[in-house]
Amino acid sequence: MLHIISLSAGLFGLWLLLSGIFKPLIIFFGVVSVLLVVWLARRMDLVDHEAVPVQLTGGILGYWIWLAKEIAVANYAVARVILDPKLPISPVMVRVKATQKTDVGRVIHANSITLTPGTVSVELEGDEILVHALTQELADGTMEGSIDRRVTAVEGRG
C-alpha cells in the first residue's frame, strides 16, 4: 500500500511540474492518467520495493551529493590522462566485491562505478562486479571500496 501511495504521489507531482498548467480540467486529466498508470503497473505486478524503492529515500540524497563530488574528481583525473601527450594509460580488469544484500543495492553500486569516469562495470555476477579501469590508480580507487560501503549504508537504513 505504501508503494502504491508513493508511486501515485510521485507520478502526480511529475505531471504537475511537467504540465505547469493548473486548471481544474488539466488536473483532472492528470488524476485520471495517474490512476490508469498505477492500475496498469499493479496488473503487471511492478509495484514493489524494486520499481518504487521508497526504502532508499532516507540516505540516497546525501549519497548522490557525495557521488557527484566523486564524479567531478574522477572527470578531472581522466581529462588529465587524455590531455597528457604521453597518454599514460594502464587499463586493467578488476573484480570488486559487492556487499549489498538486495538487487537494487547492487545495481546502484554498479551504476555508480560506471558513472565515475575511468571505471566501467562490465559484468555483474553474484556478489562480484567485473570492472574495467583506464588506469591502475582509478582501479585502486574502486577496489578501496568507499562506494561499496556507502551504498550498503544507504541500503541498510531501509
Next chain:
Amino acid sequence: MEIVQDTISWLLILGGAAFLLIGGLGLVRLPDFYTRIHAAGITDTMASELLLVALMVQAGFSLVTVKLIIIGLFLFFTSPTATHAVANAAFVAGLKPYFAPKPSAPAQEKTSEEKAGEEKIGEEKGVAGAPSGPVVQAEKGAESSN
C-alpha cells in the same frame, strides 16, 4: 544581477564545452573499445551536467529549471545503464581488452616509437577481437590481470 547570472552560466557552458572537447579527443586518442568508453563517460557525466546546470542558472527559479533537473536525473540514471549494456555486450561477445605491455619499465618512460606501436596493436585488437574470442578467452584475460 543579470550580469552575474550570465557570467556564471557562461563559465559553466564553456566548462561543459571544454569537457565535451576532451571527451571527443579521448575517443580519437585512446587505443581500444573499452578505453574509449571512459572518454565517452566524460561527455555523459561532466559535460552534459555542466551544460544543464548552466541552463538552470539562465532559467532562474521557474518550472523550466525543474524540467532541467528532471532531464539531469534522467541522464544520471540512463547513461550508466546504457554504458554498462554496451560494455557487457562487447565482453560477452568476446572482445578482449587492450592491456599496456609492462616490460618492467614504468609507463611514463615510453618512447614515442613504442607508443605508436602500442596504438597499432590496440586498433588491431579492437577490430579483430570479436570473431576470434569465445567468452572463455575473455575470462582468461580478465583473470590474468588481477
